[in-house]
Amino acid sequence: MAIIVKISVRNLVEYVYRSGSIESGFRTSRAMTEGTRIHQLIQKGYQEHDEKEVFVEADIPYQDFVVRVDGRCDGLLKGEESVTIDEIKSTVHALDDVQEDTYPVHWAQAIFYGYIYAGDHDLSEVTIQLTYVQVKTMEQKKFRRVMTYEEMKSFVYDVIEQYGPFLSVKLEHKEKRNKTSKTLQFPFESYREGQRKLAGAVYKTIDDKKTLFASASTGIGKTISTIFPAVKAIGEGKLEKLFYLTAKTITRTTAEEAFQQLIDHGLDIKVLTITAKDKICFQEETICTSKDCPFADGFYDRINGAVIDILEQEKMIDRTVIERYARKHRLCPFEYSIELAYAVDAVICDYNYIFDPRVSLKRLLEDQKKKTTILVDEAHNLVDRAREMYSAVIHKSNFLQLKREFNNSRLATQAKAINDYLLQVKKSEEYLRKDLDEDLVELLETFIIEAEGELVRTEHALLLDTYFAAQTFVKIAKLYNEQFITYVEVHKSEVMMKLFCLDPSEQILKMGKGFGARVFFSATLIPGDYYKDLLGGQSDDYVISIPSPFARENTEVMIQPLSTRYRDREKTIEPMVHFMKDVIDKKNGNFLIFFPSYQYMRTAYEQFTDYYPSVSTIMQDVGMTEAEREDFLAQFNSERAERLVGFAVLGGIFSEGVDLKGDRLQGVIVVGVGMPQIGFERDIIKDYFQSVGKNGFDYAYVYPGMNKVLQAGGRLIRSDSDTGVIALIDDRFLQKKYQALIPYEWQHYRVGGV
Numbered sequence: 001m002a003i004i005v006k007i008s009v010r011n012l013v014e015y016v017y018r019s020g021s022i023e024s025g026f027r028t029s030r031a032m033t034e035g036t037r038i039h040q041l042i043q044k045g046y047q048e049h050d051e052k053e054v055f056v057e058a059d060i061p062y063q064d065f066v067v068r069v070d071g072r073c074d075g076l077l078k079g080e081e082s083v084t085i086d087e088i089k090s091t092v093h094a095l096d097d098v099q100e101d102t103y104p105v106h107w108a109q110a111i112f113y114g115y116i117y118a119g120d121h122d123l124s125e126v127t128i129q130l131t132y133v134q135v136k137t138m139e140q141k142k143f144r145r146v147m148t149y150e151e152m153k154s155f156v157y158d159v160i161e162q163y164g165p166f167l168s169v170k171l172e173h174k175e176k177r178n179k180t181s182k183t184l185q186f187p188f189e190s191y192r193e194g195q196r197k198l199a200g201a202v203y204k205t206i207d208d209k210k211t212l213f214a215s216a217s218t219g220i221g222k223t224i225s226t227i228f229p230a231v232k233a234i235g236e237g238k239l240e241k242l243f244y245l246t247a248k249t250i251t252r253t254t255a256e257e258a259f260q261q262l263i264d265h266g267l268d269i270k271v272l273t274i275t276a277k278d279k280i281c282f283q284e285e286t287i288c289t290s291k292d293c294p295f296a297d298g299f300y301d302r303i304n305g306a307v308i309d310i311l312e313q314e315k316m317i318d319r320t321v322i323e324r325y326a327r328k329h330r331l332c333p334f335e336y337s338i339e340l341a342y343a344v345d346a347v348i349c350d351y352n353y354i355f356d357p358r359v360s361l362k363r364l365l366e367d368q369k370k371k372t373t374i375l376v377d378e379a380h381n382l383v384d385r386a387r388e389m390y391s392a393v394i395h396k397s398n399f400l401q402l403k404r405e406f407n408n409s410r411l412a413t414q415a416k417a418i419n420d421y422l423l424q425v426k427k428s429e430e431y432l433r434k435d436l437d438e439d440l441v442e443l444l445e446t447f448i449i450e451a452e453g454e455l456v457r458t459e460h461a462l463l464l465d466t467y468f469a470a471q472t473f474v475k476i477a478k479l480y481n482e483q484f485i486t487y488v489e490v491h492k493s494e495v496m497m498k499l500f501c502l503d504p505s506e507q508i509l510k511m512g513k514g515f516g517a518r519v520f521f522s523a524t525l526i527p528g529d530y531y532k533d534l535l536g537g538q539s540d541d542y543v544i545s546i547p548s549p550f551a552r553e554n555t556e557v558m559i560q561p562l563s564t565r566y567r568d569r570e571k572t573i574e575p576m577v578h579f580m581k582d583v584i585d586k587k588n589g590n591f592l593i594f595f596p597s598y599q600y601m602r603t604a605y606e607q608f609t610d611y612y613p614s615v616s617t618i619m620q621d622v623g624m625t626e627a628e629r630e631d632f633l634a635q636f637n638s639e640r641a642e643r644l645v646g647f648a649v650l651g652g653i654f655s656e657g658v659d660l661k662g663d664r665l666q667g668v669i670v671v672g673v674g675m676p677q678i679g680f681e682r683d684i685i686k687d688y689f690q691s692v693g694k695n696g697f698d699y700a701y702v703y704p705g706m707n708k709v710l711q712a713g714g715r716l717i718r719s720d721s722d723t724g725v726i727a728l729i730d731d732r733f734l735q736k737k738y739q740a741l742i743p744y745e746w747q748h749y750r751v752g753g754v
């Protein structure tokens with residue numbers, strides 16, 4: 001039986017017909033097709049016997065394969081003698097600028113529908129109609145062509161022929177991938193304790209199409225234990241694609257290494273790492289227009305060839321590889337990697353490509369999603385990251401400025417209306433609101449339409465920024481429910497309004513829903529119920545907890561009950577630094593000491609180096625570059641002549657995701673219980689959870705704080721034979737609440753001095 005490849009008509013014709021340049025991200029033909037409201041309006045004008053949103057599907061042979069295309073035709077207009085296929089497109093351009101052949105891709109889409117419909121109903125010809133609607137004026141312009149079945153068939157087969165080379169590369173690779181995945185062995189001699197259990201749970205989750213919450217200690221090798229079973233599931237035909245999602249660049253490298261190990265063991269797989277736009281951009285200034293950037297100019301003319309080229313040559317498509325091919329084909333490296341994300345087997349990327357409604361990969365079809373698994377690494381980070389993703393902000397000053405600059409225009413009127421609205425909010429002094437005012441959303445929607453009309457003619461940085469902010473606000477407003485709050489901050493004449501997501505669970509659940517399976521894992525999903533609750537867990541989800549494979553006695557744990565509360569710091573700093581020195585003296589190797597703030601860290605550092613000038617020390621700095629971070633970590637090596645003590649902040653770049661294996665680190669000291677700074681947003685999170693029957697203070701402060709402590713302690717990675725030290729400094733660690741959060745691996749702690 002021939003292999004069937006599914007693709008939507010829209011994706012197919014967009015692939016074949018794309019051409020031109022990247023232009024600021026909103027002037028694409030795709031943007032022109034999003035007007036659901038306009039579609040409905042036109043469809044309302046159809047006759048009774050006409051049909052709308054008609055699903056069509058056909059199989060078209062290509063070489064040894066069958067391409068199954070499908071789509072939804074906007075309208076079928078049934079005249080007495082003929083049938084018209086209507087394709088509706090809304091546009092921000094003046095209709096005078098839209099001519100019959102301006103957008104061949106729209107004709108192509110409609111001709112596909114015409115061909116399928118005519119074939120199904122034995123029609124020798126149909127009329128193809130494109131209906132363009134100007135979004136502001138609602139004026140319409142129609143173009144019609146009568147086409148015979150044979151003409152449409154030849155057109156459709158020609159399009160498939162152009163899609164063919166890409167298809168051949170993909171299918172040839174798929175065969176090799178599945179074969180090598182079937183025979184692939186675990187890349188180590190044996191499983192570590194706990195690894196098999198985790199790998200088994202991940203495989204079962206994929207097989208059962210479920211969600212798994214896995215808490216697995218540092219040191220068991222979580223990355224390979226999640227990737228390996230997912231890759232095996234690909235070979236078994238249970239999976240087509242996987243996303244390995246991380247919060248930090250450093251964990252992306254670990255995932256790349258795991259895939260590389262599998263490739264070295266014979267697996268043929270295409271793995272892509274997506275690097276953030278601002279990091280990978282080739283230009284000094286990120287202005288993505290054909291005029292300002294040669295890598296944006298003509299991007300779509302060259303992209304198809306470049307995708308095939310890289311897929312034919314490479315397996316691990318990491319940042320360096322992307323950059324090399326992007327230069328070769330003169331393409332924007334970021335947009336190139338986004339295109340590749342749809343074509344490869346595995347994508348290593350940030351959470352936002354799946355969970356953020358503004359960034360997510362929208363061309364992933366529902367069908368593809370069902371055969372895709374998401375592996376969410378260090379999932380405890382997703383809670384706060386998701387809060388950011390589902391929140392949005394607007395500023396009054398931007399609208400006021402636009403009103404002035406675009407004086408006497410419809411855009412100015414709209415900007416003024418929003419400015420006035422925010423002024424009213426300021427006067428009302430209602431700064432915390434549970435409900436969202438739909439009037440504001442409507443004002444912003446109209447502003448967006450006016451801004452689009454202006455932006456196709458003029459380049460204007462403030463307008464573009466405000467347009468994107470308004471779009472985000474409207475998008476988030478559509479998600480708004482009782483888990484959100486609206487708050488306002490007033491500073492002199494500025495009014496800032498924020499839609500703030502207090503509990504992201506429902507949104508995370510929604511965004512992850514279409515995927516075949518979801519695995520949320522971390523060393524510190526503690527307490528389990530809290531994370532399951534906030535990450536959108538359901539009662540029938542799978543949950544496992546895997547303890548450390550190493551004897552806990554190999555780690556000496558102590559709690560020093562000194563107060564690190566702000567008011568006591570002056571009093572306790574001296575005994576604290578002496579205690580630190582005593583702990584450090586227990587070992588010959590390197591230590592990391594984590595503090596709740598930079599200020600506290602600097603004060604302690606000064607005291608420590610005053611008392612103990614002979615100890616080699618190093619201190620984290622605010623805003624370190626990637627090279628500086630690497631240099632900081634590189635100094636922690638086991639061959640040093642003298643031991644090194646690193647001072648760093650909790651919840652920062654060195655307290656999570658960095659693996660200082662073996663003898664590189666012999667001890668960790670954590671100062672304080674990691675509690676986030678008391679602040680307005682944290683307090684409203686607290687009040688919200690209190691109001692829904694949870695312990696608000698724990699949800700807003702205690703649990704996120706303890707998570708940072710557990711993460712920092714996890715930097716001490718011991719093997720079977722190594723021993724190490726963890727010291728926790730704070731009297732609160734002895735309180736019942738905190739005791740309950742201390743993991744089994746640390747429960748043999750000793751209290752007091754060394």
Ligand code: SF4
Nearest residue numbers: 281282287288293332
């Ligand atoms: S290279 Fe930079 S400026 Fe050019 S399109 Fe890409 S991100 Fe934009």
